[in-house]
Every structure is written in C-alpha cells, then in structure tokens.
Amino acid sequence: MNGPEDAVTADAGRGDGQDRLFGDAVKIYMELKREEIRRGVIDAMKVLDGSLKADVMALTGMTAEEIDAVGGIEE
Numbered sequence: 904m905n906g907p908e909d910a911v912t913a914d915a916g917r918g919d920g921q922d923r924l925f926g927d928a929v930k931i932y933m934e935l936k937r938e939e940i941r942r943g944v945i946d947a948m949k950v951l952d953g954s955l956k957a958d959v960m961a962l963t964g965m966t967a968e969e970i971d972a973v974g975g976i977e978e
Contacts, residue, residue, distance in 0.1 A: 947961055954978060955976050955978050956970060956975075956976045956978070959976060
C-alpha cells in the first residue's frame with residue numbers, strides 16, 4: 904500500500920459492506936482535503952460578518968463593490 908487511496912481498495916476486498924467502504928472513503932477524502940477545507944473555512948470567516956451582503960458575497964463569490972454596482976442590497 905502506498906497511500907490512503909490504497910486503503911479504500913484493500914477494504915473493498917474484505918467484504919465489510921458498502922457502508923463501511925463509503926465511510927472509509929469519506930474519511931480518506933477529508934484527510935486528503937483537510938488543508939484545502941481549512942483554508943476555505945478561514946476565507947469564509949473573513950467574509951462573514953452577519954450581514955446579508957456578507958452572505959451574498961459568500962454564496963456568489965461577488966465582491967462588495969460588484970454587489971453595489973448591480974444595485975446593492977438593502978439590509
């Protein structure tokens with residue numbers, strides 16, 4: 904075995920069932936993506952301030968200036 908991906912393949916051969924295989928795959932995926940997820944959470948926390956505009960920014964990827972340019976948001 905060379906890495907976490909190989910662990911999923913090894914578990915599939917044991918007959919542990921699809922539920923366990925899926926659970927293990929999710930755990931491995933989360934492990935592999937942990938840093939990317941952490942950065943995303945930090946970026947989201949920087950944007951979110953409890954305002955409707957911040958929510959729209961987080962959901963759309965628009966900047967505050969872009970939102971204002973298309974008419975803005977009344978809070």
